Amino acid sequence: MRISEAQELIRKIYGERDRKRGVKGTALHLGEELGELFRSLRTSDDDNLREEFADVLAWLLSLADLLSVDLESAFVERYGKGCPKCGSIPCRCPEV
Ligand SMILES: [Zn+2]
Numbered sequence: 001m002r003i004s005e006a007q008e009l010i011r012k013i014y015g016e017r018d019r020k021r022g023v024k025g026t027a028l029h030l031g032e033e034l035g036e037l038f039r040s041l042r043t044s045d046d047d048n049l050r051e052e053f054a055d056v057l058a059w060l061l062s063l064a065d066l067l068s069v070d071l072e073s074a075f076v077e078r079y080g081k082g083c084p085k086c087g088s089i090p091c092r093c094p095e096v
Contacts (some may be wrong), residue, residue: 003061003072018062026066030059044060 001009011018018026037052064071078084083091 003075004070006057007061007065007071010058011065014058014062015065018066023063025068026059026063030056030063033059 011092033055034047035051037049037056037078040052043049060072064074081087083093085091086093
């Protein structure tokens with residue numbers, strides 16, 4: 001599944017609810033899910049880790065969709081030719 005297809009799927013599943021909840025509420029849910037992902041890094045439950053990654057992506061796609069951001073084209077535009085700063089694959093920026 002392409003990122004654009006995932007965004008369309010999430011829009012079909014949750015679009016109406018996301019629009020009712022709005023940008024701020026949806027952003028808060030994304031933050032919450034990110035917290036859950038971080039928490040699951042502390043355990044060694046691989047199934048749970050997979051679920052949390054999927055949830056973070058779903059909320060990110062919801063938020064992008066609410067703001068009319070096509071995440072696939074935004075990602076390709078930003079990273080499609082390598083590191084946005086140095087333009088290399090792999091990145092050759094000095095490590096910080
Ligand atoms: Zn770089």
